[in-house]
Amino acid sequence: QSSGPSPTVAIIGSGPAGFYTAQKLMRTLHGTKVDMYEQLPVPFGLVRFGVAPDHPEVKNCQDTFQDVAASPNYTFIGNVHLGHQLPLPLLAKHYDTIVFAYGASKDRRLGLEGEDKPHIYSARAFVGWYNGLPEYRDLSPDLQAGETAVVVGQGNVALDVARTLLSKVEDLKKTDITEYALEALSQSNIKHVHVVGRRGPMQAAFTIKEVRELLHLDDVNFTPIPDELFPLDLKALPRPRRRLLELLKKGSPPNEKATKSWSLDFLLAPKSLKWGAENSRKLEGVVFSRTKLEDPNSSESKVSSTDETVTLPTSTLFRSIGYKAEAIPGMEELGANFDERKGTVEHDGTGRVIPIETVPLSGSGTSKRPSLYCSGWVKRGPTGVIASTMTDAFQTAEAIIADWKKAFHNDDISSVAQQNLAPERLGWQGVLRDAKTMQIDLEPVHWDNWQSIDKEERRIGESRGKPREKFSSVDEMLQVSGK
Numbered sequence: 001q002s003s004g005p006s007p008t009v010a011i012i013g014s015g016p017a018g019f020y021t022a023q024k025l026m027r028t029l030h031g032t033k034v035d036m037y038e039q040l041p042v043p044f045g046l047v048r049f050g051v052a053p054d055h056p057e058v059k060n061c062q063d064t065f066q067d068v069a070a071s072p073n074y075t076f077i078g079n080v081h082l083g084h085q086l087p088l089p090l091l092a093k094h095y096d097t098i099v100f101a102y103g104a105s106k107d108r109r110l111g112l113e114g115e116d117k118p119h120i121y122s123a124r125a126f127v128g129w130y131n132g133l134p135e136y137r138d139l140s141p142d143l144q145a146g147e148t149a150v151v152v153g154q155g156n157v158a159l160d161v162a163r164t165l166l167s168k169v170e171d172l173k174k175t176d177i178t179e180y181a182l183e184a185l186s187q188s189n190i191k192h193v194h195v196v197g198r199r200g201p202m203q204a205a206f207t208i209k210e211v212r213e214l215l216h217l218d219d220v221n222f223t224p225i226p227d228e229l230f231p232l233d234l235k236a237l238p239r240p241r242r243r244l245l246e247l248l249k250k251g252s253p254p255n256e257k258a259t260k261s262w263s264l265d266f267l268l269a270p271k272s273l274k275w276g277a278e279n280s281r282k283l284e285g286v287v288f289s290r291t292k293l294e295d296p297n298s299s300e301s302k303v304s305s306t307d308e309t310v311t312l313p314t315s316t317l318f319r320s321i322g323y324k325a326e327a328i329p330g331m332e333e334l335g336a337n338f339d340e341r342k343g344t345v346e347h348d349g350t351g352r353v354i355p356i357e358t359v360p361l362s363g364s365g366t367s368k369r370p371s372l373y374c375s376g377w378v379k380r381g382p383t384g385v386i387a388s389t390m391t392d393a394f395q396t397a398e399a400i401i402a403d404w405k406k407a408f409h410n411d412d413i414s415s416v417a418q419q420n421l422a423p424e425r426l427g428w429q430g431v432l433r434d435a436k437t438m439q440i441d442l443e444p445v446h447w448d449n450w451q452s453i454d455k456e457e458r459r460i461g462e463s464r465g466k467p468r469e470k471f472s473s474v475d476e477m478l479q480v481s482g483k
């Protein structure tokens, strides 16, 4: 479509936000060059390290990402941690556009005393552990400490955690779950999982598919939800909420053969942790405040704590109250602000970063700063599925395209002027050259290296009857990458 110059773009992060932004840009502005930076040697972000192993169909988006990566204008630069290994301002002079698409790499905490003691895990760590995220390979959660687990939080990630704890190991064996997780789950003593939320069924964040999967697990009973927690007239509700509540009300028929069970425990806000009298590092329970809804029939209802407390005895606690993004060092120097309260890069609502007053760029040797954008979870906060991340990424790409066209595809500008307006950017080659000059040691992994890792993972997986056996350490990944 485009006849004028095309942008050289750096995208930071290779999850769905990064790939869908790249796809739309490369399709619409022909000749656009995309360099995608990723801290790990492997691409796809939470599609690889978040999505549950028993949801293989969700990972089909990787086929689309594979097509994007096949373009000669696309370069994958894995194993390069922006802002940590490679200073962010170093990118400035080599790109027209930089897109922050680096997701949310921290998790929200409950704020309870003792939260860092043993037997308390963040869902992010537990999910990362069973999915082979190098950061959590050595988590070794103790699943033998007792028969009851509490998951605080009632979103889909909380249900993923509960389902993984309750599923039959024979079923998980056929997925790409890591071998060490299978081993630990096969020896787990956990028989009941409480999935606890501050609000009621009307306000729950999980979706119908995830509830249905848990209700249909073999030999797992569901504790019925008390009738008084449901609105009197379900029929009056909007269809999606009505269907979800009808399903929750119906539950699943009790199964005498069941060896495990789960419950949804509503209207409970975590208050404190209960420790063993003799061993102050042994978790014995979680104390909750009973909560009260301002308007039980509204899905947006506010909630407040009452004086009543409820203790759920447990030896294992998972907190699943959300992921959290953080700033990348050097963002401000580039001209971007990270809003700590919202946990997002500050932008205008469409993904255009709101520029801030900055100091001159160190060592960039240029007065022209790249245009900055953000996409995905770091733009709108850590909520939403891959489909909503796609919509969001397309919106960011459209903003980039509109701004680029406005600057360079104006018919009033002669082609000579256009060339002057768009000085050549060297992209990754320029960054690599500067990194060498600054003696920054990089070991980049490119797409063909990832393909070697992918092939080896599939080969080992096939021999074990699973789609792939993931490498869970960076060293192992590099060893088979053909570098």
Ligand code: FAD
Binding pocket: 012, 013, 014, 015, 016, 017, 018, 037, 038, 039, 040, 043, 044, 045, 046, 047, 049, 050, 051, 052, 055, 058, 080, 081, 082, 083, 084, 101, 102, 103, 104, 105, 127, 157, 160, 323, 328, 375, 376, 377, 378, 383, 384, 385, 386, 387, 389
């Ligand atoms: P991410 O996928 O997190 O990608 C960000 C990438 O940036 C990562 O690869 C990260 O390594 C990289 N990065 C971070 N910092 C740097 C840096 N400084 N330098 C270089 N690279 C960096 N959605 C569904 O549709 N179906 C599901 O079943 C589903 N299950 C989910 C289960 C879990 C546990 C979670 C947490 C989410 C799930 N989602 C699911 C939601 C989906 O994963 C997200 O919508 C989507 O991944 C967000 O995309 P993103 O690109 O913004 O972030």
